[in-house]
Amino acid sequence: MTTQQLDRGAHRIAFRDEGDGLPVLCLHSLAGSLRMWDGAARVLARHYRVLRCDARGHGASTGTVPYTVEGTARDALALLDALGIARYAVLGISMGGQAAMHLALAAPHRVAALVLANTSAGALPDAQGRLAQTKARIEEIGYERFAAEYVASRFADGYASRGYADYLREALALGAQRYVATLRSILAQDLSAELWRLRVPVLLISGTADVSTTPERMRALGALLPTSRTLELEGAGHFSCLDQPAQFIAGALEFFSSNTKES
Template sequence: MPLIHVERVGPAPFIALNVGGTGDLVVLLHGIGGNRRNWRDNIGPLAQHFQVAAWDARGWGDSDDYDGPLTFEEMSQDLLRVLDHLGHRRAHLVGLSMGGRIAMHFAVRHPDRVQSLVLCDTTQGPKDWPLERRNAFIQSRQAPLLSGKTPADIAEQVAASLVSPHASVEAVAQLVESLAMLHKDSYLKAIEANVADVTLADLSLITAPTLVMVGEDDHLTPPAEAAEIARLIAGAQLHVVERAGHLINIEAPAAFNERVLAFLLAQSEPVRS
């Protein structure tokens, strides 16, 4: 199994990466409640064939906090810095939830830097959400924190709302650990950014080979939304992961790794161990 090491990408805000393997670059982009450790069951298998980098987005994990609101444009610029730091012109982007939105934003604005996309349990954004859905999302995520609670205080409740009824105890524990590590201020900013009424990307402009994946029990970004994303991206494949909710890479790592690896190998000239 390839060794995984930590790198920091500057200048400020510095971005923390777990990096391992050689070959074409695969960048793993976590969701709003995550960090680079969410990929611990995935990075090793993928790094047997590719150079893999799992990041902490700005304001998450061991990456720097920052002043001002969170924007997807800034995160796309951070992603450019990661590719340049690792010396790759193009990368395969694997994004879950918020990470999928970053990947779509990046693919439209920097198509020459994208080799392929894997979009997991994600959404085009809330532009078509009814007002009550937006308000309910913000209320459920922000209100406890604004009332004085910490991310650790709400971690178990939020985790329970995201996973499938079939999720293992170990998968739930991993998600609770991840949520408890959130930077409170950055999480509040991210909730606002993800529910802002903006169109992040015209998906018909995406030309990279794309795999759209979703858990069959995902109630936050359900299979119908995944199917619509796949419909809008020319040639996109759709794969539904059985007995999984919103965190397919954590809840069903073996099934996730098998499907993603098959897709990436078909788009690449990988280095085989």
């Protein structure tokens, strides 16, 4: 599968486009890349046109700071427009879930269905403290060790998880500056007062072993989304699509099939 580039002037967005049918846009998590969706894309592309892109500064995308969730959403919308895609579904995890919410709020009439995995509306009371702790930890042990800790903490089985080595390579390539800049934007999010406006079908996927976005926090997100339902994956961590890929994609496929028939 060939990776293509969308020229946005100051930066370029790397993307892959495969399959036919209703487009499904896949947005990845912090320090990851479009490769996070390799397994899911192989299954989704049997039924849909699958479009995945690297966030600014991640993977093969280029760009300079600031790295923001809002910028990722704008880049994704520009990509959809450049490809002439008027209506689509969105699948976003963690940071990608926040970007997906921004995208849906910006153009709700274009979104057929929305899957949000392991994410939140923001408005975290400990946001500034967490950012300070992250910066202090990187300074204390160095970014290479920090990245190893971070990636392990997001998988249910830690360092032994399948997919750990691949994700760690992406995180190391991101680098400390871009990691911190992007995390700052993630922690600054507060979509809690806006989500009531969304009337598209929403599936929330959580993992019982997610220490970052716990099932309780996902249920709190669901309370803000009047058209949502929840799928909780037993034994999945924050990267639920990698920890429990079969259950994850089965749930997403069933949801898309049930909610996009007229799109």
